[in-house]
Amino acid sequence: MQTLSIKKAVLAAVALLVLSFPSQGQTALTIDKALDIAEEHSPTLRSSHMSLDRYQQLLIAQKASLKSRFSLTLDPISYQKPRRFDNRVSTWYTNELFNSAGTFRVDQPILWTDGTISLVNTFGWQSNNTNQSGSEYKNKAFSNDLRLQLNQPIFTYNTRKMELKQIEFDYENANINYALQRLQTERQITNQFYTVYMAQNNLAISREELQNAQQSFDIIKNKVEADLSAKDELFQAELNLATARSTVEERQVSLENAKDNLKQMLGMDLNEDIIAYADIKITPVNINVEKAITHGLETRLELRQREIDCKLGEFEMTRVKALNEFKGDITLSFGLMGDNRHLEDIYQNPTQDPRVAISFNVPIFDWGEKKARIRAQKTAQKINELNFQNEKIDIELNIRQTIRSLENLRRQITIAEQNVKNAQLTYDLNLERYRNGDLTGMEMSQFQTQLSNKKISYSQTLINYKIELLNLKILSLYDFEKDIPLTPITNKIAAK
Template identity: 25%
Template sequence: MNKFFIAVLYILALFPFCQPVTAKPRPDARLFTFDAVIQLAKEQSPKYRYAAVLFENRQWQYRTYQSNYLPQLNLSGVLPEYNKTIEPRLTDSGSLIFINTHNASSSMQLSLGQEIWPTGGYISINSQMKRIDDFQADINRTRYSSVPATITLTQPIFGFNNRAWDRKISPLRYEEAKRDYREEMEDIAKEATSYFFNLLISQIGYEIAEKNVANNDTLYKIAERRYEAGKIPENELLQMELTLLNSVQNLDQAALDVEANTLKLKVFLGITEDYPIELVPPTEIPQFEVDEEVALAQAHKNRQQIISFKRELLEADMRMAKAKGETGFTANLFASFGLTQQALEVQEAYNNPSQQQRVRMGFNIPVMDWGRTDAIVGTAKANQTLVKANVELQRINFDQEIYLHVKRFKVLRKQMAGAKRADEIAEKRYSITKARYLDGNLSLLDLNIATEERDKASRSYISALRNFWLAYYTLRSLTLYDFERNEPLVIPSEG
């Protein structure tokens, strides 16, 4: 074999390794950057739609809570109630007789009511009009009864005030919902990161497998010529053939991995169109410093779990107050004052109305309950103590998680820089090793080792990128803070 022919084969063998790691996209493929995938996940993925609907549900719940403390105007009535039957009637002498009744009645009532949340009472102003048509009388008689205005107050005394506690807890629940929605958006971004890099790793694995098949095929052809020239033993030729066969099998498996991970990413993003996807690796890494104390302070300021701690403690206090308020002495006051009149004509039913007053005080005192009160109050107190202990333990774990993750984030950023440098070194070492193997200065074993190290370094670099971005979005989720812009995370659609 002359030197010119060897030089040509040498150039052909080196040519595939002059290409970049990312192969040219297919003509029908759509390019997706990392940022585009994250944006799609936050705008159209099934998980986003679920989170958006859940948050909307909590918004309506909060509006329902707010409406409980606003005046409520209601109009009710019966138009009409017709009655023709035989009814029992008590006579003046005390005997019971049955009489025929034939009448129709109609009524209309307008009421304006308002919760009194500091005391748990309810006050309302009512206006009512009734009409009765008596068809049983000799002459058809119609009568009207009016209540132009009545003020009614219902007030529990020494009881459990549900509205006062609801006013403390419901705003916390809504604030939890807003912060939980923000955390969910970052969790969606984190999950999208996993699917993105799973597909990217499989695509790069496929590109590596393609290059390995092309190079192993070239090396095998060179080995055949060397074997024919008597420059290498048959064992080395067989080893090259085996390496080529293995690389072809690896290419088939890599193609299957690309197809599977493409489908998973499309399902997660809610993409229904059938087209190939080519991913663009994120080359720009955000540069910012994260201090453990700052991250911890922002997490305490922004996270949903901190509000959850307050709510859990308040709910434990509420259950304690309810246990005491519903088992001891309780009383209820009902009072109403208004005007009323009755007449044969509508206009006369509002002339010179008479006063009407009603007052009722009811009470309940447990005399003997065989320890039921003590058991209910004791259970509530034990639960209150348990909640306080659990919240305290969760606070400790909360702080530890933030602190350790910031440390891990810093380590992963350093590891990513090291993995990138290792990838560059492994690629360069492979090129040198291959050149020396073609010159006959190194064995096939050395070439195989350099190939494995190059492939491993390429995958390790992409894995390091994956771990960094997962840690990045985990940090945002744990603190609800954007360290690049130095501002809390706010989602416009949550308002």
């Protein structure tokens, strides 16, 4: 009952502050509503979401690049009349050529082999006149070249497959960054929200202190006028009253600054007035240390990021090993060529056009470049592995420290409750002594300050417990208040 009465007293002080604010044009905020506003308007979250969307579009583009590509190249008109020398017969000739052509092409990348299979069809018409040594040769005909060809690299890594996997990792990493940013934003907004709440609470306490100072001033003023107290007591009461007014003004400024910081974080209009509503009463939570650590190590997204870094390091090692490597290319092609002055007879006498080509790139000497780059990349991979292990240690360490802090805060809350009760009783007793002239204004001011500080300390301890409980939820990805695992919102890698 005593604990409940103290909590009611704190909430009553905040309610007094709420009633003193004009309600018209004022936005009431709870922590849940603040988080909802941030989800839509927070500049930090919006930027993180844009980055996520960028990588999603890159993944969609990469997958689209693996599908068949259709292209059409048109050369409607081409005319030339050059003068050339024919080495075969050692004579000059003039060639007049007018043609029109178009090429339709279908290229299909092969993901599993990194090759490309293509179907190419070139259709055209030409008029060719050649004048050589007084003789004139003419030809007008349609032509069509249909060709199926395969280009396949050999003795090297699959670049297409690696690029696709790397973009998938980039997109997953962007998802993780977005989820982590949401958790970080929740922590930041919660801290700033309670900063506003405490500023409101402090202002309410300072106004209560101002009322008490005014009451004390009226008491001593009446006594001085009745020659029951010395004038120096009135001077002290005036000083206490002025100090109380100054404190109210100072805390009003602190409140407005805290509101502006919260509005900026939420992406709200700075001219919009807000007021924070919060229920800071707490229910002690029993926390299983081993469960928190185990769940954190199994689900923390930062660990997945370190795993992705290791995978990307393996990709980079593959690229480094491919520097100055022995590799080759195979080109296979089979074509069917036809030409005739009559379009319908274009394939009357077709000509087959098979082609086979194999080429190799044989490195000889690179002055140790490849070996040095491989050693450098191996060091980078060891660094990634070390970061992964350190991340696991940091997670366990932070969870342990947060749980210890929660246990300490629970004890502090009990002490703070008793301190508020004792300070209130002390103030009430000494107020009666002050009225009877047994205490000076200076001494009464000290009791008032003590009561105000104990109230502020109690409220801050409650808020610290709630914030530390949120920190544990983020660190372990487990909500011990609701006894459920926490699943950060991430988008699946399912770019259609």
